[in-house]
Amino acid sequence: MADITAQMVKDLRETSGAGMMDCKKALVESGGDMQGAVDWLRKKGLAAAAKKSGRVAAEGLVGVALGAGIGAMVEINAETDFIARNDAFQHFVETAAKLALTTGEDLEALKAHAFPGTGRTVGEELVHLVATIGENMNVRRIAVIKADTVAFYIHGALKPGLGKIGVLVGLDGKATEGLDALGRQIGMHVAATRPDALDVASVDPAALEREKNILSEQARATGKPEAIIEKMLAGRVQKYYEDVVLLEQVWVHDGESRVKKIVANAGASITRFERFHLGEGIEKQETDFAAEVAAASGVAG
Numbered sequence: 001m002a003d004i005t006a007q008m009v010k011d012l013r014e015t016s017g018a019g020m021m022d023c024k025k026a027l028v029e030s031g032g033d034m035q036g037a038v039d040w041l042r043k044k045g046l047a048a049a050a051k052k053s054g055r056v057a058a059e060g061l062v063g064v065a066l067g068a069g070i071g072a073m074v075e076i077n078a079e080t081d082f083i084a085r086n087d088a089f090q091h092f093v094e095t096a097a098k099l100a101l102t103t104g105e106d107l108e109a110l111k112a113h114a115f116p117g118t119g120r121t122v123g124e125e126l127v128h129l130v131a132t133i134g135e136n137m138n139v140r141r142i143a144v145i146k147a148d149t150v151a152f153y154i155h156g157a158l159k160p161g162l163g164k165i166g167v168l169v170g171l172d173g174k175a176t177e178g179l180d181a182l183g184r185q186i187g188m189h190v191a192a193t194r195p196d197a198l199d200v201a202s203v204d205p206a207a208l209e210r211e212k213n214i215l216s217e218q219a220r221a222t223g224k225p226e227a228i229i230e231k232m233l234a235g236r237v238q239k240y241y242e243d244v245v246l247l248e249q250v251w252v253h254d255g256e257s258r259v260k261k262i263v264a265n266a267g268a269s270i271t272r273f274e275r276f277h278l279g280e281g282i283e284k285q286e287t288d289f290a291a292e293v294a295a296a297s298g299v300a301g
Helices: 006-016 020-029 034-044 046-052 081-085 087-103 107-112 122-133 179-193 205-220 226-244 259-265 289-297
Strands: 059-067 070-078 137-146 149-155 165-173 268-277
Touching: 006 020, 006 034, 020 034, 059 081, 059 087, 059 149, 059 165, 070 087, 070 149, 070 165, 070 268, 081 087, 087 107, 087 122, 087 137, 107 122, 107 137, 122 137, 137 165, 137 268, 149 179, 165 179, 179 259, 179 268, 205 226, 259 268
Parallel strands: none
Antiparallel strands: 059 070, 070 137, 149 165, 165 268
């Protein structure tokens, strides 16, 4: 067997754009022949996938799967919104969500898990999809919730468990009857109101401190006495909680009750919730096509 040097691997990486381990394997398979290694990578779809890996992927799907007392939600990104209607992509997202019930919230563990019926891992199947469909894709995040009852809500679902906004809700309670329906209602509420925290105790301290500083400055700008300002600040902090804390929010389904009252009346407690909004936080590239053409042709703008 030919000696595979670090320089050979480096050269192949620069030529193909594929990963280090894939390049090493390609060189081993080709007996150290560089062109043969490039061909091997292309046949496996690895070179094509690598070339696409730098492109922004902010579209795709959120997928949810449920088991007994457990629920998993994944976000799989791609470059265009057309991908969401591709059957192969939908199957990948559905399968990834089901597998996450076993692998948990570890992205690498999910990618290393066998993808059923393919002889490939989840990560390898994703590379195969990239090469087949022609778009950059990635598994962005996973949430797994365990509770007495786990329910979900998908906003604008393309099919059951697949859409662009997903909410997973865990509920504990002795009486489980009706908790599925309540969990779905809570999911709808969370999708609409976008709370940051479950309860007051779990509010991010840094975010709360920033808000208090802003509210304090606003209160002092009124010129009122310090004692009045303190009362104003307390009231405004409470209003802040009502905006960002799930249990303190007004129940969207009746417009008057607090979420904590609705949940307590059902003899339950919310253990955790997760909300995935597809592409949230990903900076999308804005392309000025006319400017690109002008730059390429040397025409001044």
